[in-house]
Amino acid sequence: xxKYISFFKIRFIEGMQYRAAAWAGIATQFAWGGMxxxxxxxxxxxxxxxxxxTFPELSNYIWMQQAFLAMxxxxxxxxxxxxxxxxGNIAYELCxxxxxxxxxxxxxxxxxxxxxxLRCMPILIVAALLPYPxxxxxxxxxxxxxxxxxxxxxxxxxxxxxxxxxYISAFYTLSPKGIRILSTSVIEFFAGxxxxxxxxxxxxxxxxxxxxFASMQNTPFLIYTGYIxxxxxxxxxxxxxxxxxxxxxSGKLLMKHALKKVVVQGG
Amino acid sequence: MIELKNxxxxxxxxxxxxxxxEAVKALxxxxxxxxxxxxxxxxxINDGEMVGYIGPNGAGKSSTIKIMSGILTPDNGECxxxxxxxxxxxxxxxxDIGVVFGQRSQLWWDVPVVDSFELIRDIYKIEAYSYKKMLxxxxxxxxxxxxxxxxxxxxxxxxxxxxxxxxxxxxNPKILFLDEPTxxxxxxxxIAVRDFIKTINRxxxxxxxxxxxxxxxxxxxTERILLIGKGRILLDGTLSELKKRNSAYKTVTVDYVGKxxxxxxxxxIKKDLDGHAEILIDTAVLSxxxxxxxxxxxxxxxxxxxxxxxxxxxxxxxxxxxxI
Amino acid sequence: xxxxxxxxxxxxxxxxxYKVSFTLTVIGQxxxxxxxxLGVYFMFSRFNSVNSFTFPEVLLCFSIVLMAFSITECFxxxxxxxxxxxxxxDLDRILVRPRNEIFQVxxxxxxxxxxxxxxxxVLMLIYAVPVSGIIxxxxxxxxxxxxxIGGIVMFSALFVLYAGISFFTIEGLEFMNIFTDxxxxxxxxxxxxxxxxxxxxxxxxxxxxxFQYYPFLYLTGKSGNIGxxxxxxxxxxxxxxxxxxxxxxxxRYKSTGS
Numbered sequence: 001x002x003k004y005i006s007f008f009k010i011r012f013i014e015g016m017q018y019r020a021a022a023w024a025g026i027a028t029q030f031a032w033g034g035m036x037x038x039x040x041x042x043x044x045x046x047x048x049x050x051x052x053x054t055f056p057e058l059s060n061y062i063w064m065q066q067a068f069l070a071m072x073x074x075x076x077x078x079x080x081x082x083x084x085x086x087x088g089n090i091a092y093e094l095c096x097x098x099x100x101x102x103x104x105x106x107x108x109x110x111x112x113x114x115x116x117x118l119r120c121m122p123i124l125i126v127a128a129l130l131p132y133p134x135x136x137x138x139x140x141x142x143x144x145x146x147x148x149x150x151x152x153x154x155x156x157x158x159x160x161x162x163x164x165x166x167y168i169s170a171f172y173t174l175s176p177k178g179i180r181i182l183s184t185s186v187i188e189f190f191a192g193x194x195x196x197x198x199x200x201x202x203x204x205x206x207x208x209x210x211x212x213f214a215s216m217q218n219t220p221f222l223i224y225t226g227y228i229x230x231x232x233x234x235x236x237x238x239x240x241x242x243x244x245x246x247x248x249x250s251g252k253l254l255m256k257h258a259l260k261k262v263v264v265q266g267g
Numbered sequence: 268m269i270e271l272k273n274x275x276x277x278x279x280x281x282x283x284x285x286x287x288x289e290a291v292k293a294l295x296x297x298x299x300x301x302x303x304x305x306x307x308x309x310x311x312i313n314d315g316e317m318v319g320y321i322g323p324n325g326a327g328k329s330s331t332i333k334i335m336s337g338i339l340t341p342d343n344g345e346c347x348x349x350x351x352x353x354x355x356x357x358x359x360x361x362x363d364i365g366v367v368f369g370q371r372s373q374l375w376w377d378v379p380v381v382d383s384f385e386l387i388r389d390i391y392k393i394e395a396y397s398y399k400k401m402l403x404x405x406x407x408x409x410x411x412x413x414x415x416x417x418x419x420x421x422x423x424x425x426x427x428x429x430x431x432x433x434x435x436x437x438x439n440p441k442i443l444f445l446d447e448p449t450x451x452x453x454x455x456x457x458i459a460v461r462d463f464i465k466t467i468n469r470x471x472x473x474x475x476x477x478x479x480x481x482x483x484x485x486x487x488x489t490e491r492i493l494l495i496g497k498g499r500i501l502l503d504g505t506l507s508e509l510k511k512r513n514s515a516y517k518t519v520t521v522d523y524v525g526k527x528x529x530x531x532x533x534x535x536i537k538k539d540l541d542g543h544a545e546i547l548i549d550t551a552v553l554s555x556x557x558x559x560x561x562x563x564x565x566x567x568x569x570x571x572x573x574x575x576x577x578x579x580x581x582x583x584x585x586x587x588x589x590x591i
Numbered sequence: 592x593x594x595x596x597x598x599x600x601x602x603x604x605x606x607x608x609y610k611v612s613f614t615l616t617v618i619g620q621x622x623x624x625x626x627x628x629l630g631v632y633f634m635f636s637r638f639n640s641v642n643s644f645t646f647p648e649v650l651l652c653f654s655i656v657l658m659a660f661s662i663t664e665c666f667x668x669x670x671x672x673x674x675x676x677x678x679x680x681d682l683d684r685i686l687v688r689p690r691n692e693i694f695q696v697x698x699x700x701x702x703x704x705x706x707x708x709x710x711x712x713v714l715m716l717i718y719a720v721p722v723s724g725i726i727x728x729x730x731x732x733x734x735x736x737x738x739x740i741g742g743i744v745m746f747s748a749l750f751v752l753y754a755g756i757s758f759f760t761i762e763g764l765e766f767m768n769i770f771t772d773x774x775x776x777x778x779x780x781x782x783x784x785x786x787x788x789x790x791x792x793x794x795x796x797x798x799x800x801x802f803q804y805y806p807f808l809y810l811t812g813k814s815g816n817i818g819x820x821x822x823x824x825x826x827x828x829x830x831x832x833x834x835x836x837x838x839x840x841x842x843r844y845k846s847t848g849s
Contacts, residue, residue, distance in 0.1 A: 020762035031769045035777045035785060042641050042784040043634060050637040178615020182622060189626035200633055278847065338686045340846040354845055362689045373684055377605035386601060389594045390688055418608075 004102055008110045015114025022118040025070075030123055033066035037134055052198040055133045057225040061196050063127040063136040064221045070115035071156045072217040074187035077163065077180060078108060085170045090262065101255045104167060108160045140226050147233050152220035154240040159216045161247035162187065168251065171258035192218040198227065212247065215240040269312040269335065269442070269474070274344030276305040276330055276498075304330045305341065306498045314441070315472040317464075319479065319489035319506075321582065323591055327498045328478045332444050335476070336366050349441065362391065365435035369447035372427070373434055374419040380430045381415040384437060391438040398437065405433040408463050425456030432460065436467065442474045443467070449481055461487045482578035496591030510581060517555060519546045521562060522570040529565075534558060542569075598698035606703055613704060620707025624657060628715065631779060642784045647723040648811050649780055654715035655735065656778035656803055659742025661708035667747050668702040671771075673754035674761045682844070692841060693834075696754070725811060734810045734820050741802035741823020744830060746774065749797070752833040758840030774799050781807055801825045 040058055044051050053061070065072075081104055084090045093100060127136035139145040166183050170176040188194060190213035197208050197218050208214055219236045222228045228236060279299050305327045312318055322328050333339035334346055337353030337360050346352060353360045374383045388398045406412040409429040419427060428448065435443065445464070449457045465488060467473050477488060485492065485506065492509060494502040502509065518537070521528075521544050528544055530536045533553045537545040548558045555573055562568060576584070606613055631653065635646040644652075664671065676682050676699060685695045725731060753767045774797070777785070782793045782800040793800040802823035808814035 018762055020760055021765060024760075024763040024765040027766045028769050028773075031766075032773065035773065035789070038785040038789060039777070039780060041786075042780075043638050046641055047638045052637075173611075178612050178619055181616055181619030185619065185623040185626050189629065194626050194630040195633060199637070201636055333683070336687050338683050338845060340842075342846075357686065358689045358691075361687045364687065366684075366687045368680070368683070371680055371684065375601060375605060377608045378601060382601060382604075386597055389597055390690055392689075 003098060004106045007103060008106050011107050011110035012114045015111050016118060018115075019118070022115075025115070025119050026122050029066040029069055029119065030126065033062050033123075033127070034134075036062050041134075053196070053225070053227055056135075056137065057227050058196070059130075059134050060136055060225040061221050061227075063123065064224055065193070065217060067120040067123040067127070068116055068152065068217070070119060071112050071152070072159055072191070072193070073112075074159070074163070074191065074193070075180075075184045076112070077166070077176075078104075078111065081107075081167050082170055082176045085167070086176070094259065094262075100259070101164065101252055105160060105164060108163065109156075112156070112160075139224055144223060144226060144229070144233075147237065148220050148224040151223050151233075151237050151240065154237065154244060155216045155218075155220045158212060158240060158244050158247060159187075159191075161244060161251055162212060162216075164251045165247070165254065168254045168258050171261065187213055187216070190214070191216045192221075196221075198222075209236075210239075212243040215243045268314055268347075268349060269476075270345070270347045271311070271331075271335075272309050272345040274305055274308040274331075274334060274341045274346060275303075276327075276334070276339070276341045278302045278304050303498050305334075308344070308495075308498070308500055310493060310500060310503055312474060312476065314474055315468070316491060317468050317475040317477070317489045319477050319485040319492045320495065321479070321485065321492060322495035323586060326495045326591065328495060329446065331495070332366075332446060332476070332478065336364055336444055337361060362438065363441045365438070365440035365443045367432055367435045367443070367445045367448050369428070369445070369450045372419065372431065374427070374430060376420045377418055379416050379418055380411075380422070383419070384415070384434060387434055387437055393438050397439065401437055401439055402433075405436060408466055409433055410459070425452050425459075428452060428456065428460065429463075432463065436473075439471065440473065442476070445475065445477045445479075447479050447481075448477070449479065449484055457481075457483070464488060482582055486578045494585060494589075496586070496589050501589050501591070502585070506578070509585070510575065510578075516576065517548055517550060518574045519548060519555075519558060519562070520544070520572045520574070521546065521566075521568055523562075523566040523568050525566040528562070534561070595694075595698060599701060602698075602701045603703060616704040617707040620661075620704055621711050622707075624661075624708045624711040627776070627779065628653070628711065641780065643813075644781055644784070644811075645723075647719045650715050650719040651723050651725075651810070652781055652803065652807055653779035654712045654719060655738050655807075656742060656775060657708060658712035658716070659739050659802070660746055660775040660778075661705045661712060662739075663743050663746035663750065665702055665705035665709070667697065667750045668705075669696040669699040670747075670750040670754040672700055674757040674764060677757060677761070677844070686845075693751075693837075723811070730817065730820070731810055734806050737820055737823050738802050738806050738810070741806075741826045744826030745799055745802050745823075746771065748826060748830040748833040749774065751830070751837050755833065755837035755840040758844050770797050770799075778803050798825060798829055 037059060040062075041055070044055055051058075070076075084093065090100075093103075124136060129135070139148060166176075166179060169179055173179055190208060190211055192214070197205065197214060200208055209218075215236070219228075219240055223233055223236075279301055308327070308331060320328055320331070330339060334341050335348060335353060337357045340354045348360065349363055351360050373387075374380055375386070384402065387393075393401075406415060409432065411426070411429050411433060414422060414426050415430065419430065422430065432445075432448065443464075448464075449460055452460065461484065464475060464477075468475050475488070477484065479485065490505050492502065492504060492506055493500060523542050523544070528536060528539060528546070533548070535547040537547050539545075546558070546562070548555070553561075559571065559573075562571070628650075631649060632646075634641075635649070639645070641649070669676070673696065676685070676696070681699070685692060685699070688695060720727070749767070749771050753764065753771060756767060757764055778799060782790045782804045790800060790804065793804075802825075805814075805819045805822045809816060809819040
């Protein structure tokens with residue numbers, strides 16, 4: 001366990017080095033969130049009744065999404081891992097006394113968390129200072145706040161567990177570029193990054209919520225906004241845990257198979 | 268004709284410190300350090316010369332090469348190459364030069380080498396006749412006729428380097444800059460590349476400027492050496508001059524039978540194992556012939572050889588001497 | 592020009608070496624913009640119109656912006672990956688060749704996989720043209736063509752600006768995405784829906800609205816002012832400061848070597 005912690009630490013500190021990038025990122029995400037809100041605002045004024053959430057709920061959703069973007073952005077992949085697989089250098093990693101799956105997992109966590117930490121506070125603060133109804137507000141009660149924290153961590157793990165499958169798929173396809181862009185657009189869309197899931201047509205929603213993608217950013221943000229409450233919160237968090245277990249297990253199994261292939265065929 | 272006069276160059280580098288609090292601090296404030304990459308660099312190189320440009324990593328070699336190829340503007344000083352200032356008249360200047368960066372490729376990775384050559388022909392607007400003539404000459408000299416129909420990515424490092432050099436010479440430049448052309452090559456490829464550079468210099472009168480860490484390159488190719496350290500030109504002279512300077516010590520290797528050789532105040536025994544000894548003599552005190560007659564008077568010599576410093580050792584002692 | 596086509600065929604040859612990856616990437620590019628389309632579609636399945644623009648009208652606007660963007664991205668890709676060009680030292684290679692820098696950057700990279708996005712744009716255009724309720728007189732056709740050309744010039748200028756800024760800060764470049772990717776993403780709706788402030792910004796500072804919103808008013812018959820057709824050509828004017836910054840960046844690169 002210790003080695004994974006020090007591994008986490010070194011990647012985390014490395015991630016903290018990119019300061020100018022952090023400022024640029026903050027500006028970008030703030031503009032992005034603002035434009036999104038204005039777009040929804042235009043629709044809201046056209047037909048308040050057709051709006052599935054209240055506008056303040058939506059504002060909270062959008063700002064949380066921007067503040068924690070680095071944790072959930074599906075398009076981010078660690079190229080070192082792909083390069084290692086493509087060039088066959090991964091064989092050297094196997095000489096070390098570490099579990100490759102765990103190492104990659106920790107690495108991804110560290111990079112994403114370091115980025116998020118550099119960026120989230122300014123966004124949260126400025127968003128809280130905006131005029132009503134565009135501002136960010138605190139969750140309505142403590143229970144919501146606590147479940148949000150648990151849920152965002154679960155969602156974060158689910159996303160990484162899913163992206164692990166994409167890393168591993170590179171062992172089989174040896175052309176990760178195509179797979180990456182395909183999976184990115186699928187995850188982004190079904191996770192509610194393009195438009196929040198409540199804006200999807202009613203008929204599609206039950207399916208959407210059952211997919212693993214909804215267990216990523218969708219669940220914690222909907223809990224935070226108060227869009228889902230009470231029993232619903234418990235149910236969706238349970239779903240997150242279920243997906244996490246499924247994705248972790250399949251990822252580990254797939255990795256084992258892939259590595260066997262590497263060892264047998266020599267890369 | 269290449270002429271540099273009092274060229275200076277300073278770089279500004281942002282500092283980066285480790286740790287979380289430092290990272291947050293640096294969000295607001297940045298500190299810089301200044302590095303004098305080149306200080307008062309002056310030299311002149313005549314047409315058709317071959318010059319070895321040596322110095323440790325970070326001494327300012329590549330900055331100088333960049334200035335001479337028009338990629339970098341110095342803070343002040345003068346640089347005239349064939350009557351032009353490189354960075355002021357880039358396009359006209361670069362038609363006359365060829366550059367080989369040993370660690371980078373200018374060939375298109377996925378297409379046959381000859382396709383890259385043809386594109387370069389069009390970039391430099393080389394006439395069909397001279398292109399053909401040059402290509403024939405280069406493929407023959409570099410022995411790449413067989414491989415130019417292969418995509419660059421499938422070539423070995425040695426094959427690729429030969430193609431890189433050919434690509435840099437297609438437009439028959441007057442000056443050729445070679446930045447570590449033999450790095451990572453095997454012995455056979457190294458020798459092939461060296462022979463080729465010599466031939467090109469002889470046949471076309473191309474001026475060659477070579478940076479390298481491989482002293483065998485220098486020994487094989489260049490008469491003149493420029494030594495740079497910490498941004499200053501420290502030495503400018505011929506290889507044999509330099510050798511003379513540092514050749515006071517010689518190593519005598521001797522195989523002998525009989526009693527063990529003993530060190531005196533005039534000879535130093537570096538090692539002596541089972542009748543195989545390496546002896547260091549200071550020729551200022553004891554000449555080589557004196558040393559040999561002394562040794563043969565002491566023991567029964569089976570085999571004896573005398574060696575001066577190798578170029579490698581010489582450079583190490585130069586670096587030490589100038590503390591770079 | 593002949594040399595440019597040589598480069599194109601060379602790059603195409605290179606990319607065709609990896610056919611599977613190429614095809615998957617094209618499909619991926621298509622899918623990326625397809626999800627954006629679905630987002631718009633889902634919004635309009637709840638609301639009939641936004642700021643008096645109907646679904647087919649928005650699709651028309653979206654397809655014009657996407658078309659301009661994907662064509663630009665395909666051919667001006669060299670500027671998009673310019674930071675890597677600096678990092679890898681390939682810019683040095685460019686500078687030791689006797690040709691114009693802009694030309695060489697343009698030819699350093701052409702990304703044909705962007706056809707995926709272009710396909711999406713074409714499909715939306717084909718769908719929107721008959722159902723938009725616009726009577727397609729010659730002036731309207733000209734408007735669309737001018738809008739697309741103006742858009743290509745505007746986006747190209749933005750990419751040149753992006754490359755120019757990368758001489759000064761590579762890390763800080765991300766904010767330029769607001770205008771490039773953001774221009775595409777938010778340009779799917781006419782800029783007026785974001786409110787007056789945003790519209791003014793995209794009119795006077797980053798003038799994307801000049802090829803998108805104003806001529807679009809004429810196209811959809813919301814304005815009768817035929818002069819609006821020519822606003823997209825202001826893209827050429829916008830190119831001047833962007834190019835100057837790039838030129839200045841090259842000059843600085845030569846003096847700092849980094």
